[in-house]
Amino acid sequence: MTTMQALVAYGTGEPAEVLRLETRPVPQPGRGQVRIRVAATPIHASDLHILRGRYGFAPPLPAVLGLESVGLIDAIGEGVDALSIGQRVITVGVTGTWQEFLVADAARVLPVPKEMSASTAAQLLANPLTAQLLVTNELGVQPGEWLLQTAAGSTVGKMVLQLGKHLGFKTINVVRRRAAVAEIKALGGTEVICSEDEDIRQRVSEIAGPDGVSKAIDCVAGQVGADVSRSLTPGGTMIVYGALSTHRQTEPEKLTIPLFARSVIYETKITKGFWLYRWFSTTPREQISAAIAATFKLVAGGTLRIPEGQPLKIQQFSDAVTLAESPAHGGKPLFVF
Ligand SMILES: NC(=O)c1ccc[n+]([C@@H]2O[C@H](COP(=O)([O-])OP(=O)(O)OC[C@H]3O[C@@H](n4cnc5c(N)ncnc54)[C@H](OP(=O)(O)O)[C@@H]3O)[C@@H](O)[C@H]2O)c1
Numbered sequence: 647m648t649t650m651q652a653l654v655a656y657g658t659g660e661p662a663e664v665l666r667l668e669t670r671p672v673p674q675p676g677r678g679q680v681r682i683r684v685a686a687t688p689i690h691a692s693d694l695h696i697l698r699g700r701y702g703f704a705p706p707l708p709a710v711l712g713l714e715s716v717g718l719i720d721a722i723g724e725g726v727d728a729l730s731i732g733q734r735v736i737t738v739g740v741t742g743t744w745q746e747f748l749v750a751d752a753a754r755v756l757p758v759p760k761e762m763s764a765s766t767a768a769q770l771l772a773n774p775l776t777a778q779l780l781v782t783n784e785l786g787v788q789p790g791e792w793l794l795q796t797a798a799g800s801t802v803g804k805m806v807l808q809l810g811k812h813l814g815f816k817t818i819n820v821v822r823r824r825a826a827v828a829e830i831k832a833l834g835g836t837e838v839i840c841s842e843d844e845d846i847r848q849r850v851s852e853i854a855g856p857d858g859v860s861k862a863i864d865c866v867a868g869q870v871g872a873d874v875s876r877s878l879t880p881g882g883t884m885i886v887y888g889a890l891s892t893h894r895q896t897e898p899e900k901l902t903i904p905l906f907a908r909s910v911i912y913e914t915k916i917t918k919g920f921w922l923y924r925w926f927s928t929t930p931r932e933q934i935s936a937a938i939a940a941t942f943k944l945v946a947g948g949t950l951r952i953p954e955g956q957p958l959k960i961q962q963f964s965d966a967v968t969l970a971e972s973p974a975h976g977g978k979p980l981f982v983f
Contacts, residue, residue, distance in 0.1 A: 658699030
């Protein structure tokens with residue numbers, strides 16, 4: 647095979663309008679590199695943010711996007727001894743996964759067991775690792791403590807509530823649809839608040855007491871993020887790691903959270919950000935490896951179950967990117983080859 651399909655972003659704007667499917671030469675691995683025949687690669691919210699030009703970095707365009715993948719090694723460059731052709735691997739921190747073949751440094755791939763589904767392997771890092779880091783490194787949520795989280799039905803949200811069960815902390819899970827409540831309870835969420843018909847602040851005080859909770863994570867921002875901040879106990883911490891309520895905005899200035907100044911000043915509530923990309927670029931290599939190994943173990947051992955993705959051919963990219971941000975879309979769309 648000498649050519650392959652690649653999904654290329656040619657500009658910023660509505661994802662379906664700025665992406666083009668192209669035939670490109672199959673890349674060759676250089677020294678210390680392997681080539682992977684990609685089996686599955688997810689569409690993450692961050693890919694759509696990048697396409698709208700409002701993410702934390704803006705790659706020079708045209709560019710192939712995609713942040714995670716699983717596939718089989720089909721060619722090996724000189725000087726690679728620890729990997730072999732036919733080995734099934736995931737990519738770690740490699741961008742440009744929305745293509746049939748990709749080349750990666752050998753140090754940036756990780757073998758995965760045969761029993762692990764392609765859907766799980768393709769989603770093994772970005773969301774589960776984020777969930778794990780938020781509740782451990784960032785907030786150190788202790789057994790018996792409450793953790794308040796928004797978009798609990800997201801992949802990250804489902805990882806967090808499963809971690810709650812595993813580590814013994816209790817979760818208050820905010821969802822935006824009544825229909826999502828039963829699923830969150832079934833997965834082990836301690837309490838669920840439906841923002842469609844319930845007041846977040848009032849329900850948090852009924853559940854955790856009038857002082858609220860000391861720890862929260864939010865990926866919705868806007869008024870929901872503000873309500874979460876108001877639900878914190880004095881001195882409490884909210885980590886903001888996403889801004890789904892502004893998702894369709896192409897204007898970065900719209901990414902706001904109207905914090906209540908009184909509680910920031912007099913109750914010294916803390917709002918902090920978290921971004922996995924920044925964590926990767928500021929954390930010593932051995933700590934990164936240890937965190938990845940811990941997440942890998944939790945997923946491979948079945949403690950964390952990643953919702954099964956929805957496979958779509960890359961030719962269906964327009965449907966796939968629309969599905970990725972449709973309400974109640976369920977499993978994450980995955981490009982499969
Ligand atoms: N900072 C980081 O390093 C980092 C790393 C990983 C992920 N993230 C962020 O984490 C968030 C979740 O990602 P994911 O891949 O887990 O999501 P996902 O699986 O695609 O799920 C999205 C979820 O968010 C809910 N949602 C969407 N828009 C919403 C809104 N306006 N208000 C309330 N809920 C809304 C959806 O609810 P319905 O079911 O009702 O549609 C769905 O449950 C994203 O913001 C992503 O960018 C950040």
